[in-house]
Amino acid sequence: RTIEELSPWEDARRMLVKAKDEGIATVWDRLAEQTPHCSFCDQGLTCNKCVMGPCRVNPKGPKRQLGVCGADGDLTVARNFGRFVAAGAASHSDHGRDLLEALEAVSHGTAPGYAVRDTDKLARLCAEVGIATLGLDAASQAKALAEHFFEDFGTRRHALSLLSRAPKKRRDIWDATRSTPRGIDRECVEMLHRTHMGVDCDPVSICLHAARTALADGWGGSMIGTELSDVLFGTPRPATVEANLGVLRADSVNILVHGHSPVVSEMILAAARDPEMLAKAKAAGAAGVNVAGLCCTGNEVLMRQGVPLAGNHLMTELALVTGAVEMVVADYQCVMPSLVQIASCYHTRFVSTSEKARFPGGTHLEFTLENARDKAREAVELAIEAFTRRDAGRVDIPTTPVSLRTGYSNEAVIEALGGSAEPLLAAIKIGLVRGVVGIVGCNNPKLPHDGVLTGLAKELIRQDILVVVTGCATVAMGKAGLMTTEGLEQAGVGLAEFCSRFDLPPVLHVGSCVDNSRILALCGMLADALGVDIADLPVAASAPEWYSEKAAAIGLYAVASGIMTHLGLPPNILGSELVTGLALEGLEGVFGASFVVEPDPVKAAEAISRRITAKRLALGL
Ligand code: BF8
Structure with a gap:
C-alpha cells in the first residue's frame, strides 16, 4: 500500500516518509511481513491450551476435524x-x-x-x-x-x-x-x-x-x-483542547504520557507543571516542559486537565519519529513493544512505570502510590536531561494542531442540557435527534487509519444521529473537525439545531475506553426515563477499527446490555458457523441485540440507521 493509502492525515504521512528515510520500521511494515496470516488462527481454529496439542482443527476437511482431546x-x-x-x-x-x-x-x-x-x-x-x-x-x-x-x-x-x-x-x-x-x-x-x-x-x-x-x-x-x-x-467538564502531532513543541521538553491509568499520568503532569521543573528546563535551554497524551491515558488527562492529545494507537510510533520527544512515560496496555526500539533510534527515553508492565531496553521507574510524586519528578528530570541530547537536525514536527471540545462526562452533559436529560429525550421524541451512537475503540493497521471511524461518524451525524466518542476514536474525530461546533456544518439540520441550542459539537467526547461505562450509565438513565429497556432505545455502538481483547469485551458488554454493535472487522471466530451465527443473529434472541460486521463505513451507517429507525418505530416515534 502507498503511504496515501495508509493514513489520510498530513502528520502521519510526513512521519511515515521520515521513518522510511531513516530506516525505521513501523506497525504497517510488520503487518506486511506477517501477511498472509495463518488461516487456522485467523478463523479461531487453532488450540494451544494443552500439550497434547497444539492442534489445528479443520471442521470441513478430510482429516483433523477434531483436536487431540476431541474438541470440534x-x-x-x-x-x-x-x-x-x-x-x-x-x-x-x-x-x-x-x-x-x-x-x-x-x-x-x-x-x-x-x-x-x-x-x-x-x-x-x-x-x-x-x-x-x-x-x-x-x-x-x-x-x-x-x-x-x-x-x-x-x-x-x-x-x-x-x-x-x-x-x-x-x-x-x-x-x-x-x-x-x-x-x-x-x-x-x-x-x-x-x-x-x-x-x-x-x-x-x-x-x-x-x-x-x-x-x-x-x-x-x-x-x-x-x-x-x-x-x-475530578469529574470532567467541557473545555477546548488541541490535538495531532502539532502539539509537540520544538522549543520545549516534550513528554508523552501513554497507556491507560491516570494514576501515573496525573502525577507526571503535576511534576511537569512544578515551577522548579520549569526552572530546570530553562536552565537546560528549553522554553518549558510540554506534556501531551497518547491513546487512553491521553484521553484521561485531556478530559480532566486539558492536556493536548498527540495521537492515537497508530500514531504512537510516528510521534517518536518526529525526533522531538524526550520521553514516553507508559503505564500499561496498548503500548507497542516496538516503541523501545524506536526510542533508541533517537535521544528519546522510554520509561515504564508499572510493576506489571516491564519493557526490556527501556528505563524502569517503578511507581507506587507511596512514591509516585517523587518518581514523577525523577522522570521529568530525566526528560530534561534528554532534551540536552536532542539532535535538532532530526526534528520535524508536522502540521499545526486542531481544536476539539472535550469533557462531556454524564454530569457535564446533563449540566449542558440545563440540569436534566429531558431536552435530549424531547429531541429524540420529535426526531430532531434520531438516535445516539457510541463510536469507540482503536486503530487497526489492516484498515485505513481513522478512515472507517471518521467515515462512519460523518454519515451518522449527517443523518441526525448524535455521536459520542471514546478512546483512540477521539483523535480521529478531532482531526476530522467533528468535535467543535464548526463540525455542525457536516451535521443534518435536526442535529445541528439541537446541538446549536445547547452549544454542543455533533460528536461528544466522553472519555477513554474504560469510560465507555459512561455510555452504559447514560443508556440506563435514558431507558429509565422512558420506562423501557436499553434494547428499546434508538441507540447503537461501533468499534470500526478495533484490534484489542479489551475492545472485544466492550463490544460484547454493549450487545449483552441490549445495544447493537458494529465492528469494522470480525474477531477470529469465522471458523465456527455456530459461534458466528450466535454473534451476528443468535444473541438478538438472548439479549435483544447482536453484532454487525462491515468494513465499509457508509454501509455500516446504513445498517445502524436502519436499526435506529426500527427502534423509533417500535417506540411509536
Ligand atoms: O483502551 S482504543 S488502541 S488505547 S484498546 Fe488501545 Fe484501542 Fe486505543 Fe485504550 Ni481502547
Whole structure:
C-alpha cells in the first residue's frame, strides 16, 4: 500500500516518509511481513491450551476435524473467543482495581500527592451503594467506598453493585439467561476454568459466559475505574483542547504520557507543571516542559486537565519519529513493544512505570502510590536531561494542531442540557435527534487509519444521529473537525439545531475506553426515563477499527446490555458457523441485540440507521 493509502492525515504521512528515510520500521511494515496470516488462527481454529496439542482443527476437511482431546471447530472457536474476551475484561478491570487501591491509600493518608478532588461525587457514590455518609468525612467515605467496591471484585456478591444502574427489564434478562455478573475477578477466573480441557464443552454456554464476563467489565471493573478516576482526579467538564502531532513543541521538553491509568499520568503532569521543573528546563535551554497524551491515558488527562492529545494507537510510533520527544512515560496496555526500539533510534527515553508492565531496553521507574510524586519528578528530570541530547537536525514536527471540545462526562452533559436529560429525550421524541451512537475503540493497521471511524461518524451525524466518542476514536474525530461546533456544518439540520441550542459539537467526547461505562450509565438513565429497556432505545455502538481483547469485551458488554454493535472487522471466530451465527443473529434472541460486521463505513451507517429507525418505530416515534 502507498503511504496515501495508509493514513489520510498530513502528520502521519510526513512521519511515515521520515521513518522510511531513516530506516525505521513501523506497525504497517510488520503487518506486511506477517501477511498472509495463518488461516487456522485467523478463523479461531487453532488450540494451544494443552500439550497434547497444539492442534489445528479443520471442521470441513478430510482429516483433523477434531483436536487431540476431541474438541470440534465450534468448541475450539468458542474457547478461544471466551479467553479473548476474559483477557480484555481483566485488563480494564485490573486498571479499575488500581484506582480502587489509590482511593483506599488516599483514605489512609498513604498516597502523597493524591487526594479526593470530587467530594460531591464521592458522597453520591456512597449513597448509591448504600453507605450512610452522615457524619463521615471524605477520608472515611473513601475508606468505606473502597471496601465496598473491593467486594465487587471478589466472590461474595450475587450481583455487582452498579448493576442497579441498568433498567429492571435488563437485569431480569441477565438473571433469566444466567448472565448476571457476580464478581469481576470471579467471571474472568471462571472463564479460564471453563475453557480448560474437559470443562465446559458447550460452545453456546461458553459464549454466554463470555457475555457475563464482559458485563462484569462494563458494569463493574470499567465503571468502577471511571467513577473512582472522577473522584480522585475530578469529574470532567467541557473545555477546548488541541490535538495531532502539532502539539509537540520544538522549543520545549516534550513528554508523552501513554497507556491507560491516570494514576501515573496525573502525577507526571503535576511534576511537569512544578515551577522548579520549569526552572530546570530553562536552565537546560528549553522554553518549558510540554506534556501531551497518547491513546487512553491521553484521553484521561485531556478530559480532566486539558492536556493536548498527540495521537492515537497508530500514531504512537510516528510521534517518536518526529525526533522531538524526550520521553514516553507508559503505564500499561496498548503500548507497542516496538516503541523501545524506536526510542533508541533517537535521544528519546522510554520509561515504564508499572510493576506489571516491564519493557526490556527501556528505563524502569517503578511507581507506587507511596512514591509516585517523587518518581514523577525523577522522570521529568530525566526528560530534561534528554532534551540536552536532542539532535535538532532530526526534528520535524508536522502540521499545526486542531481544536476539539472535550469533557462531556454524564454530569457535564446533563449540566449542558440545563440540569436534566429531558431536552435530549424531547429531541429524540420529535426526531430532531434520531438516535445516539457510541463510536469507540482503536486503530487497526489492516484498515485505513481513522478512515472507517471518521467515515462512519460523518454519515451518522449527517443523518441526525448524535455521536459520542471514546478512546483512540477521539483523535480521529478531532482531526476530522467533528468535535467543535464548526463540525455542525457536516451535521443534518435536526442535529445541528439541537446541538446549536445547547452549544454542543455533533460528536461528544466522553472519555477513554474504560469510560465507555459512561455510555452504559447514560443508556440506563435514558431507558429509565422512558420506562423501557436499553434494547428499546434508538441507540447503537461501533468499534470500526478495533484490534484489542479489551475492545472485544466492550463490544460484547454493549450487545449483552441490549445495544447493537458494529465492528469494522470480525474477531477470529469465522471458523465456527455456530459461534458466528450466535454473534451476528443468535444473541438478538438472548439479549435483544447482536453484532454487525462491515468494513465499509457508509454501509455500516446504513445498517445502524436502519436499526435506529426500527427502534423509533417500535417506540411509536
Ligand atoms: O483502551 S482504543 S488502541 S488505547 S484498546 Fe488501545 Fe484501542 Fe486505543 Fe485504550 Ni481502547
